[in-house]
Amino acid sequence: MPKLIRLYIIQCAIGFGLAAVFVGMLLWFNIANLGHLVFNSDKGWLALLVLWISKGVVFGGVQFGIAIMRMKDDDDDEPRGGHRRRVQSNHGKMIPVRVAAGGRPQEMRPR
Numbered sequence: 001m002p003k004l005i006r007l008y009i010i011q012c013a014i015g016f017g018l019a020a021v022f023v024g025m026l027l028w029f030n031i032a033n034l035g036h037l038v039f040n041s042d043k044g045w046l047a048l049l050v051l052w053i054s055k056g057v058v059f060g061g062v063q064f065g066i067a068i069m070r071m072k073d074d075d076d077d078e079p080r081g082g083h084r085r086r087v088q089s090n091h092g093k094m095i096p097v098r099v100a101a102g103g104r105p106q107e108m109r110p111r
Contacts, residue, residue, distance in 0.1 A: 011067045015060025016052075022059070023052050 027035040027048075038044035 007067060008064055011064040012056075012060035015058075015063040016056035018063070019052055019055035019059045022055055023048070026051075 027038060030036060038048050041047070
């Protein structure tokens with residue numbers, strides 16, 4: 001199995017574990033009367049499953065993102081891009097441009 005796929009599966013499993021802890025705490029502390037609604041309803045298990053899966057997807061994605069961003073590449077320590085140098089041209093003289101006294105042509109004037 002490729003290392004990236006293995007990393008993704010492990011991080012998603014960690015995220016679903018964290019989601020289980022989070023949902024358990026939501027029910028234990030009865031936040032927004034959620035514990036009462038889940039335990040006293042005949043379809044409470046379905047609400048619990050949907051809540052756990054949705055939080056697991058979010059926590060798994062965040063966990064995987066953190067794992068990817070913490071990966072370090074040793075090549076990034078070296079400076080890149082070269083040095084800034086001014087480009088000099090032989091055409092550094094200003095050239096005057098004559099404009100007619102009438103201003104803009106009729107079709108270009110704002111209305």
